Amino acid sequence: SVKQGTISQFFATT
């Protein structure tokens, strides 16, 4: 099955 990722998984807080 596929799971929806989130943006914070990819881009770090500055």
Place this chain on the structure above:
Amino acid sequence: MFEARLVQGSLWKKLLESIKDLLNEAIFDCSSTGITLQAMDSSHVSLVSISMNSDGFDTYRCDRNLSMGIHLPSLSKIMKCAGNDDIITMKATDDADTVSLVFESQNNEKVSDYEMKLIDLDTEHLGIPETEYSCVVKMPSSEFQRICRDLSQLGDSVVIACTKEGVKFSASGELGTGNIKLCQSASTDKEEEAVVVDMNEAVCLTFALRYLNFFAKATPLSAQVQLSMSKDVPLVVEYKISELGFLRFYLAPKIED
């Protein structure tokens, strides 16, 4: 003092229409170089990034950096009060808790002004790394909107497969499957109608159509849309805002569990 005057005021109207259903609130960061905005939707699946260069405005002044917290559905309501041909000026004083919007008709016979309350927002800022994408597809924005709408009839997700021949969008669900294949345009007489694929490495990624349909609300902003993709990273859907800058949407992919 902050003041930004845009003769082509309809761009503001289109921009707000593009994001108001996806974002409830956001900070407009104003500096001497222009206006930027970065915000995630409430479920943190997508991110909106806007950049408007000061050079693109007809008059632009920003003496001190200013962060304006704005309730977007409210701003959208006010922008709807502007005529499509109106000149729009946005103004605020340095320590303002409101922003002023002035709409002037082209013949200068009607001038309306509105004042809107700003809101306190504390949002995190994300660093978006400069990335070389495996595939970059340019296509007519209306075609992209149509594909997202049509495939939503079949399922919640779209698989985008990009090779050097072209790009294929596929969806499947209880009623069956659908595939839409776009080939790279042979001739590029009409730049706005062209499909151009720039590929380093083939990619195949899955995305939620619900978000792509939100992004497609930006279609009136630009005749072309650019999709940038690499394996297992967010898709970038970019619309140019005339000479002003860009509106980019980032969408986290669906990943094999």
